[in-house]
Each structure stands twice: as C-alpha cells, then as structure tokens.
Amino acid sequence: MSVKVEKQFQVSAFFTFFLIHSSQTGIGILNFQSQVIKDAEQDAWISLIITWVITHIILYIIFKLLDGETNDLVAVHQYCFGKTAGSIMSVLALVYFWLASLTVLRAYIEVIQIWVYPTIKTWQLCFIFGLTFYYIISSGFRSLTGFSFWGVILPAFLFFLIYFPLKHMNYINLLPAFSHSLTELFLSSKAYALLFLGFEWILMYYPFIRSSNNKDISKWAHLGNMYTFIIYLVITLVSFLYFNQDVLKHLPWPTLMMVKVVMFSFLERFEYIFVFIWLLVIISPICISLWVCTRIAKRTFSIPPKATLLFLLIAEMIASVNFREFRSTDYLIHFTANAGIGFVYVYLPLLLIIKWIKNHFMKNRLNKGF
Amino acid sequence: MMNNTFVKMGCVILSLILAGCVPHNTIDEVSLMHNIGFDKEEEMLKASVVYPNYAESDNPALITAAAENPSSLQEELSHKSQFPFEIGQVRLLIFGDKLSREGLAPILDTICKDPKIGIIRIVITDGSPDLLLRKTLKESPLFLMNLIEKSIENEGIPETDLHLMYDQFFGSGIDMSFPNLTVDSKENVKVDGMGIFKDDKLALRISEKETFLLKLMTDANKRGVYSFNLNMNGNKANIGVRIISGKHKVKFIKDNLKEKVKVSLNLNVELDALPEWINLEKEKDLKLLKNALQKSISTEAEILLKKFQANGVDPIGIGRRYKANHENYSELSFYDRIYPGMTYDADTKITIRQTGVGK
C-alpha cells in the first residue's frame, strides 16, 4: 500500500522545516490579534503556548499515522475504511485542503484591495494569480519546496522591522498578567489554532521527503513548528506592546498597521512593500495545498494532476470572485478555521485510534490464521 | 511543440494585458494633500486642504470645501481641482476650535481609519484652520510638518501622531491631547500649548509651560527648556534650564483608603546662561539652585495634575496604569469614583550634566 516516489523527485529531510513553517504562515499572521484578544486579552500569549504544545502533539500523531506501510493520507484512509469509504474520506480531505487554499487567496486579495488597489476588480487579481499559480504548481513538488524555502528566507528580513514598533512600546499593555481563567485562555487558543493550520499537508507530501529514517523528518517538522511558534510569539508580544488592546479590537489588520511606523529616509509607508513581499509568503500555502489536492486525486482516482489542477484553480477563481460582500471573507475564514480545527485537532487523533484498533484486529486475525 | 508554446505565450500575454487594466494614480496627475484642516461651519464640515504645486511653483495652494459628512468631503474637494485629491501623502491634520469642542469622532472614526493614511501628525488650533493654513502658503508645503517635528524633537511639545491618537482615543484609561497651533500677533504661526480632550471633545487648554511638564510626565524624549523664578541670596531672576534627558515613573500608594499617585521625575539638565551672582563652583550655590529647580518642577507638576483632576481629564494615563495594577478595573467606575479622590505627590531629582560655554 505504501507509495514509492522516485529519488529524483524527492527533497531532503532538511526542507521539512521550511515546508511545515511556510504552510503555516499565511494571511492569519496579518490579522490574528483582533481574534485572539477577545477572550484572553493581554494574556493571549499564554493561549499561544497552549496551542503550540497541542500542535506538537498533533504532529506526533501525524507521524504515527504515517508510520509503516501507510505513508500518506490516502493509504491511511484505505487501510482504515476500505476502498470505497476511504476514497470518500479522501475526497472530503481534498475539499478541506482546497478550501484552505481558497481562504488564503481570498484573504490576500482582500488585503490588496483594501491596502493597495481599492479600485481593482477581484476577477483581475484572480486571473493573474491563477496563471502564476498554475505555472508554479505545475512545476512540481521540488520547485514548490524551493519556493517554500525561499519564501521563508527572503522575507526573513521583514522580521527585523519589529525594531520600529518596539521603539514605541509600552510594557503596561501586557499588565496585569495571568489574570484570566482557563476557559478564556482556551477560547483564545482556539482562535490561535487557525494560525497553525497547514502543517497537516505533510500527510500527502510525506513520501516526497527523502530520508534514511522517520525520526529525521519528524525532527525537522517539529523544529519547523517551533520556529512558527517563535515568530507568532514575537509578533503577538510586539503588537501587544505597541497597541493597547482596545485599539487592537478596532483595527482590522493590526500587523500591517504596525508596519506603517517603519520609515526610512528613502522610503516611507513600508506596509505597501510589506504587502507585496507577503506574496512570496502566501504562495507556499496556496500552492502546496493545491498540489496536495492534485495528489489526492491522483492517488485515489488516478486523475492526471494537471487536469485536477486546472479544474481546482478555475473553481477557486470562480469561488473567490463570488465572495463579493466584505463580510463574506470573514465568514469564509471562520468556516475554514472551524473545518480545519475539526479535521486536524479532532479527526486526526480519531483516525489514529481507528488505525490502532485495526492494527490490533489484523494481528489477532493473523494469529488465528496460523 | 514550438507552435504550441507560442500560442500559450500569446494567450498569457494577451490575458495579462486584459486583466492588468488597473486604474493609475500617476504621481503628477493627482493632487497630493499635505495638510488638511477640519472645522465646523454652519453645521457643515469644512475642510481646508493645502496641496503642493510642484510642477508650477514652489508655493502650495489652498482649497476649501464643505460637506455634511467626511466621506463626501473628498469628492467635494475634487470637484474644484483638475486632478483627483489623494490622501496618501497627508502629513498633518489640524482641527479647528469649533470642531474640537463639538467632538472629533466623525473624523477620527472615518478618515483616520483609512489605510491610505500614514503615521500623520495631528494638532488642533484655537482659531480656524483655514486662517492658519493661509498664513503658511508662502512657505514650503512641508513647513508645518517640519515645524511640529522640530518642536517635538527639541522644544518640549509632547509626541503626537496617528498611532498615539489611536492609543488615546480607542484605548481606555487615557485621554487625547494634541498640541495647539496659533497665529500670534505678528501673523506668525507658532506652537502654543496643548488641548486636552475628554472623549472626543476639547475640555481644557494648557499653557506652553504646562505642556512641557506634561511631556516630562509622559514622553521618553524630555528635551526642552524649563524656566523658573530663582530667589537666592537676596537676588531674583528668571532662569531657563535645558532638560536633555530623563525618566519618569508613576506609582500608586494606598494612603488612608485614598489612592495616592506618586510621580517621580529623574532629569538631566544643562545650564547655559546664568546670572553672575550664581557661582556653580560653590557647593552651596549648586545645591540651592538644584533644590529650587526641583521644588519648582515638583510643585508645578502637582498643580498641573490637580488641574487635570479638577477638569476630569487624564492625559497622563493614570487610569491605564491603575488598570495594570488592579485586576478588576472598570473605566467608568475609576473615573467616577477613584480618580476624583486621588492625591498627588511629585518628586523631582535633578542631575546637572554640563554647564554651557560661559563657565
């Protein structure tokens, strides 16, 4: 049942770090503050730590699922549910992955329309993005990995921009610390969970990682998740230090508002540059998730990936053009977040339990046979 | 194979051009607003806009328009100009006296939330912004921006910009305060004192000296000149000292069921021109001068704090600090019950860093 991928199409285990990290960072990092601050207020950073720890556990579960003969999600599904039911589950996963890609794309288009080109039409942006993404995804997984690598390295310098808001920081905004109940903290953790979604795509691209052993890959994957956490922690703390929490509730895109303060003698309004450079960051989640969709289609129904890709991209474009009202993007994000949390934090642990039961069952049957 | 590639490329290029018809904002085909003044006039919102005319002359031009709501103002303005007005290069917002008293919320909630706006400076004026802006038309369009920037940097005016406005307007436990621009008797524009707001309405104006004291208690940058009356060894004089840097601290002390606010200031000063009868070489004179300065700053700071309290405004952010120390804080009850009963104690410590060239 396990998938063998030719060596020339594989990437080394080291890139798992970048694949995991770049799938997680998308559009959420630009506007998560107003969501997470609702319940835990200034203590939201504690919620972030909770989400992070849970994510590591889920990552561990994912590697347990991929252990042995079942080295991708389709194989796991077929092993647990049989051929037909497994295929149905895989298609459901495909729909969720496609939704994730759609959400990132639609949210980025919204950012562009709000911040840079208020008059541009959605279909224009969709069209141009569609062409670009088709080219990038059809280049194959190795190129995508290259993108996720350089999509992390090149925008890394943006991180140093925190110097500018930190000049205006006010530590009082973080006080009083530890003043919230566990319920409030967990509610904020749920808001943070959206930020970590994306690492589950490793369920499909796992066979494409070349490694001598499973441990090596899981080490890099956990490190990637850790790096994501560090970035989020820093952004959370900096935005809390820079903005009063009442202000954060009023600002739709706090991270971009924070970038506004960056000024050089030759360049002002850095948020424009920031939005454009962010394109490199969002390419990875959009493209990897779409690639994962094509992979699922290929593994379950043997449909050629280019055909699936074309179909999914066109569907994505049509869908994003149809989110016209400005609230509808919020609903989409909300819906995808809930679907993602359901899939990753509820379904995957259940799947592992089913796999264990099945393992046990099979072993018993084998024993009886002999 | 080759044909196929060419067809593909042709399609891509064609569709790019089709899809790429984004409306332009060519830099020389828009009117870039630099300073905007808002005021109320006969129940209408009136905007006076200074925009540069780089192409034709060095001096900026002024245009005014009136409308019922802020959103239609921009359109109203554009009706009067050959190019559309663009808000992205605004450097300064000025609010007129009448509007400040009636409330700034309609503007702060709309225009200041526009993502196109950068970190702009916000000031008020005690007259009409229209008049004030007219006085600057002979100067460069960036004159007012540079004036305010320099005053904040060196001359004892507290920091004011969009970010602080957000912080004070939307944030709890602090009230808005903006520097005040005025036209003096010789028709020159100058920075003069500040206006303190309660919610979005102007509640109190403070003098230049009080402004500096406010800066000492809020800003990290404490540069400015403080003048005080010195009465020493039978001689009297008014002396100005330049404060270079320093630190401030606000603490709460429970004092007989009442909250006591302790403000401690740690200032480094530079003395330049001193009357002849002070000899800093003498330990005694130095000590006397220091004590007199410390006492003067402390008393005046206390008086200012009490003035704020009496007017029910809190530009220093005492409420915010109180919140940081008390878990069950509510803005309403704090300002209703606790704030009016607070007592103040200011404590100043001076370090004389250097004396001027004279000595």
Added chain:
Amino acid sequence: MIKEKKNQNPAEIVKRAKKSSDFKEIKKNVSGVKIFISCFTSLIDHKTMEQVFLPYINECEKKTDQAFDINQFKNSIPLEEVMTTQDAKEIEEKLHKGFVLITFENTSEDWLLVNVSNLSKGIRETNETENEYSVTGPKLGFVESLDTNILLLRSKLKSPLVTTEELTLGTLSKTRVAIVYLDGITNEKHIETVKKRLAKIDFDIIWDTSALDEIIRDNSHTPFPLYLSTERLDRICYTLSLGQVVIFSDGSPSAISGPSTLLDFFISPEDYYYNWIVGSFFRLIRIFAIIFSIFSSSLYVAVVTFHYEVVPADLLGPLIESRANVPFPPVMEVLFLEMTIELLREAGARLPTKVGQTLGIVGGIVIGQAAVMAALTSNILLIVVALSALASFTTPTMSMSNTIRLLRFPFIIMSSLLGGLGIMLGFAVILCHLFKLKSFETPYMVPLYPFRRNNFKDSFIRSPYSVINKRPDYLRAKDTIKYSSKEKNKKKEDINDE
C-alpha cells in the same frame, strides 16, 4: 538535409570532387606504375607541396630501377601524416581537410592519403580577450583553431590528467568538437551526459561553441545561459579544475563548460587575483548591480504610476517637478529610454571600436540631455536608466549580461500593469523558472536551492584560498580536495608570541 551515401566507390568521390574548380589531378609514373595525385588546391599548403612533396615524386619518377612497393613508397614520403585506407568516407573527409590523395592504377586497392593541409590559413593567432576584459591577470584568449586552443590549455595545465576526446559534428560543417576534462577528477556522469548529448546532435553547421549551448541544453525555452561560455583561458582552466566538462569546437574562439550554476556567471577570474576581501567586495558590488539593474526601472514605473505613497516627503518635489512636463505615462517614458540605451549598445557593438566610443558619448550625453530638454523623459528617470544600464555591464559574462538586459522588459511591463504586485509576481515566476532549470542534469540554482551550505564559501563572496580548497559538492567530483588548506608559514602574532 543531405543524405550520406553508404558504400561509395572511391572513384565516385573523385568524380564528385572534380566538379569543383579547385580540384586538381596530376598523372605520374613511378617505377612503372601509374599514379594519380589529386587534391583541393585551395586547401593545401603550396610551400610544402612544391618544395617537399612534388620534388620527392619527381625523384621517384626518375628511379626506375626498383620494383614498385606501396609500403616502401608510403614510408619514404618525407611528410608527417601519411596513411593508407580503403574507406571511401574517410577519403572524402580527408580530402576536404587538405590531404592529398594518391591512387595507384591496377596495383593496389589501397589509397594513399598525405597531409599537406594548410587549414590554419586565415586564422588569427592571438586573442586578447577583448570581450571579457580584465585589468589584472592573463589576457590570453582562445582563437578559432581547435589545435591552438588545446595547445593553450595544455600549456597552462601540464598535468597528465587533462584528457581530450574528439568527435566530428555538423552534417555540413564537419566541425571537430573536443570534450576536455580532468581524468579521475571530473565525475563520469557528466562526461557521459556530454557525450550522449553531443552524439544525439543532428545539426548542419556548428557556428560557434556557444551555439552548442542551445542545442545540448536541458530546457530549450529559457533566456538564461545554462553553460558558461567564455573566451578566457584562465576561466576555462578554473572550471576544469573544479571538475566541470569543457567543450571546444574548431572555428570558434569560445569554449563552454558545464554543469554551471546561476552564480557561476557572476564570477570574474579577477576575483581570484585580488586578495579575498577586495575580491569579495567586488563580487558583492556586482550582485547588487545586477539586482539594481533588473529592478530599478520597473520600480520607478511602479512607484510613479501606482504607489506615490511610498515616496518620502522631501523627494516628492524633485520627482513631480521632473515628471511634470512629460506627456507620456511613465511606462512609455521608461520604454523609450530603455530602447534608446539598447539601440546605443547594439549600434556600438556593430561599429568599429573607435566609432563606437564616439557614438556612445554622443548618444549618451546628447540624446539623453535633449530628451530631457524636450520633456520626453524626466531627468530622474534618465539617471535611473543610465545607472541600470551601467550596472548591467558589470556582469562578467556576455551571455548573462544579455539575459539581464532582456529580463528588465517583462518587469517593466508587469509593473506598468500591476505596480509592485506585478513585480513580485514576475519575480515569483522567474524564481520558479530558475528552480526548474538544470544544466547537465545538475540543478541550476545550486547552492541556493537545493541548499548547500558549504558551497556558499565561494558564491556571493570569495573566501580565502585556505577555505575554498574543496571542489563544490554539486559537481560530485571524484577527488574533492583541490589542495591542502594548511597555512604553511604561520606568522608569529605580536601579542601572544612576543
């Protein structure tokens, strides 16, 4: 396409050759045997012919006492390259290379070929690397003759490891192409790939070695050069020493070497002649110049057309003032100036050096100044475009320099359509394209992607010789160490040892 006839009769070859006016045949009688001496007179060295070969034949004619023996006849010809053959194809080839054909009537099936060729006629002897000039270092470049080139190479690298393999390519040109590598260092996989690719070639004329680039490359639709093409001897020696394979072809003053990576094209041999700090500095300047050259004019278009917000207040005045009277949209203005510069470059390349220089000055100063005065362009743009043109010329290899000049245009178009977003989209597509490229089955973007930490020592900066003593991993050389890195004469430090 010309079909090669198989199993030709040698007589037919002579018959076909006789159609050419420069083909001559002389009848002689040696030891009672009739012989025919024939050749293309345009290809032979007349001095050798008249002073060595013909006098010998005449002498033979006089000796009538001996019986004719072909072997003896062959061995006694006082010329270096003499051979007997029955292969018609070889005869035809050799005739066209300036050999003299001797046939014996009724005596022998063997045909005798004597080399009196003068193929180096009309070929220049020296090349001072005019196109890839360097201030320091040897200025020795390749010439149009393959043998001279190999000689130059062997005189620089006297190691016995230098191995050459020759083959003939081109249905019309029959060009000699040589593959050179270091035996025991260069990975066989690369050599095999090169041989396979070359063997598969079906092409009429090999114009230049750099034209081979497009014929043997992995991906034919790319503006990027995939193999380093150079006329510098030292550059080729360097790539050979790293474990790359070099291809020469006769009649071309350039050689190509591969597998190359993107960064190879920004390396100048001079970097290695200066000390490493200066060398690294120059290399960084060059890479900055390339980035600047690609993006500056498109950034101007994006900022002026869409993003006036990012201009600092003090820069607004000069920018608007210079743009104010220009009647065109920024993109037209930029394209106009860029085209002007391209015209100047192209015209300068076609004209003799001295005229070219004058043209550059006239074009650069007069046209630029006049265009600004006539309000066709803004003077800030003139500075930007001129600087970016200047920056593009810092690329040490001609082929990459051309690519960079070309790349600017899509970026300008994209930025005029979508502003900064267009530039980023273009950048993303080019990045993706670069990730896909391969040179002799080695990724083009190494060491950037796949990431090779060790190979950064000699990429953006040129590390000291003691650090870069290993061959880059991606070439998979069989012997990875170039030289031992131990510093031999370690100096005593002032502070510790005294």
